Amino acid sequence: MHTTVAIVGAGPTGLLLAGDLADAGVDVTVFERRTDASNLTRAFGVHARTLEMLDARGLAEELVGTGRTIDRLRLFDRIRLDLGRLPTRFPYLLITPQYHVERILEERARKAGATVVRGAELTGLRQDASRVTLAFGDQERTADWVVGADGVHSAVRGALGLPFPGVAVLTSIMLADVRLEHPPADVLAVNAVGDALAFVAPFGDGWYRIFAWDRHREVPDTEPVTLEEVRAVTRRALGTDFGITEARFLSRFHSDERQVPAYRSGRVFLAGDAAHVHSPAGGQGMNTGLQDAANLSWKLIATIGGWGPAGLLDTYQTERHPVGALVLRTSGALIRLAKIRSRAARLARDLIGSALMAVPALQRRATGTVSGIGIGYPGSPRAADVTLRDGGRLYEALRGSRFVLLTPSPRPFGYADRLTVTAQKADSTAATLIRPDGYVAWRGPVSGAEAAVARFVGGER
Template identity: 45%
Template sequence: MTVFDVDVLVVGAGPAGLTAAGDLARAGRSVTVVERWPSANPSSRAFATMARTLELLDARGLADELLTTGQRAPGVSIFAGARIDLTHLDSPYRFVLITPQTNVDAALYRYATSAGAEIVRGVEVIKLASDADGVTVTGRPFDPHGGAELADETTWRARYVIGADGAHSTVRTLLGVDFPGKTLLSSIVLADVKLARRPDSDGLTLGSTREVFGFLAPYSRADHDGSWFRAMVWDRGHQVPDTAPVDDTEIADILRRAMGTDYGVLEVSWRSRFHCDERQVAQYRHGRVFLAGDAAHVHSPMGGQGMNTGIQDAANLAWKLDAVLGGAPDRLLDTYHDERHPVGKRVLMQSGLMARGVTLHSRTALFLRNILVPNMFRIPQIRDAVAGTFAGTTLRYPRRSGDSVLVGTRATQIPLVHARLTELQRSPGFVLIRRHRTPRLDITNVLQAERTDDGPAVLVRPDGYICWAGDSADRRAWNSVLGQLAADRETFVQ
């Protein structure tokens, strides 16, 4: 039996898996992605790409391509005139990009394969065994009827495995890991619809009553025969199994009732009924196996956080795996859970609050919601805090005692003399941003840039977050940080 040796085996060719594979392959690691479906899914539930995710995609040379085809929504209209306003974000992307997940998947697939990752489709993982030196994974051709023969099995030997295989993760099941939580909403319908008239809002539009809610995200600009939208609808009085067919009249009726007006449903090209759960694993790391994306956390679709959180999981994990493969201490991999598990927990809470707020049934609760929320959103500090959390731009990771307050924050918005940080990060590795008007340092293995403002020097991790701040002339300090995060090897300073 042939055994294929790789540095990292990724299970699942969704956004999280492809991001991790591309990042690792770009860094020179051998990576194979195993996906049980023989071809890419032509339809998908995700449709919103947030500002922080666009920054990460720009650091991989992918954002511009997606921006040419997607629609930019400057905010989200929710209820009683309340609006999540994204136009004040501290980011080049002061909007949410509305584009089908299939477009994001396709861009990430090209990124991963061009970097050298191997994508193996039509294979399901059936066995997984870890030891002190690696993980042995067995797969076989995926057959929904269970007719695959033993002789068809393929085995991989990997230093590490990433389970990015979705909410029904096989990797998670083989590990014996619980996925605690509960069902939040049932019988939600997603559909792509063509409307005769557009809502007045130029962004994402949500309408709700005590019995229904409807959500519209623009896929295309208006033309002479209507506009395409991604729609999400729910009816408290029509709770049926996920397998129940979705009729066009059901979508049109709920949209009309939820929005308080009839935009005219001309056509429905795709539809799906599903339920949403709130679940999260207790640990993201299990020895040499890591869980990412929906395999680690699922939540309400309200807020469009799922795909974005998964991509950011992968960006956090991939550079750490590369660093440890290159000689950095194994304990660096523990920080993946330490940094990303609280983020997943927060996303569950926020999306759950939005879902519960939209589906309130009590008249008193609805009255209070409709009074309090719009007034709160008129306060700039609250408006910007909600928008930053929604977009992912205000995320910060924990810092150690004695670290600069900048440690753990993203460095994307630091103005540079030449180019943008995300352009520099299209080459993998750390970036040292020097103070303004300071000379270039004689160092290797680290990219350099000069800032244009009066801020301090900062050392930026490959995922765009600051890991040290101070005086760039203090080589001993930042070189010590590099030694802990990049590799236990000879100094980087020449």
């Protein structure tokens, strides 16, 4: 009845975290209120930085094989983001339904030894200085640590009594799974015309997901959606409805912008949509949650193993909360630009945006933010994948939630269970210590490497 780490929520965030912990030998149990996997997916885009994170776990190639890639994003009518120039092995956006991500992550987590319990709905939570007690109806389980990855309506966040301030940015978004007589020529079709917006993405099995919004019909989420309503809004936004023939699913939801002020409360952490939620513009929701998990997992591993530096778990808040706030700002700006009503204002938006994106520095900043490639932490920038002297790659060396020390003359530094020492192919007189999540922990002269390893990997103060 006890587990070292309990994760509430078997979505992408919780499953990546569970796989990391189990792979490091940590006893971890995932509790999910759903009894089976669902294809009710809202996420379709996997960005470059997330693919790098998955590459560090040996999963990227399999996931890329489930979908299709695009190297350019069109925003509105004239604004283009060129992902093809991103400095990464994955210079594109992968279009694949969220359930493929969940399947691959759950297979990895179970294989590593994680336990996944379905049909377990959290009804209560209390904690003291040494453990957390979780209630599932009339049953209780205890854990040393708990992570709430249970979505926007998080039961963990509710049990903690944490506020979730914010506003609704889009109401009455129609969601439809349909077949099309004339599928879009592009992998992704998206546009906004002031009073309507629509997004069309493929499941890959002949079905397509449509998100559509109509400014003139913002009704409660409980209001039924008709296929003709979806057709009409899609035609207004995209100029065609692609010959929608039938639907297997129709629903309505609303989109909020919210962020919990504190990602940690004692022995309990929040991640993914339980910590932050925002508009679907930019496709960053699932990606941000997965990167939350990658940031938190190695810190829990180090703390549970007794070698993490003092205060390491607190850096989850200081590093990830600002990123969540950034995503809220950027996705919020995109959705507000999409909702501009005046034709003249929309034309000005497109002309100004197109001119700005023609400036290389601004184009790099925009694509770096949307893809996650340009996002780092104070003193810890993203580590680019590099070729190693032995012919391998940095992100292959990171597998197993390990630190990697790049040094011109590799030698044993100890801590073999959590540190890989190697040399990059390019000549360098400096050494670099890479964190397990692919960010730089330290860079400096080779003479300082031993002290850096002792500090970050050895737990020495």
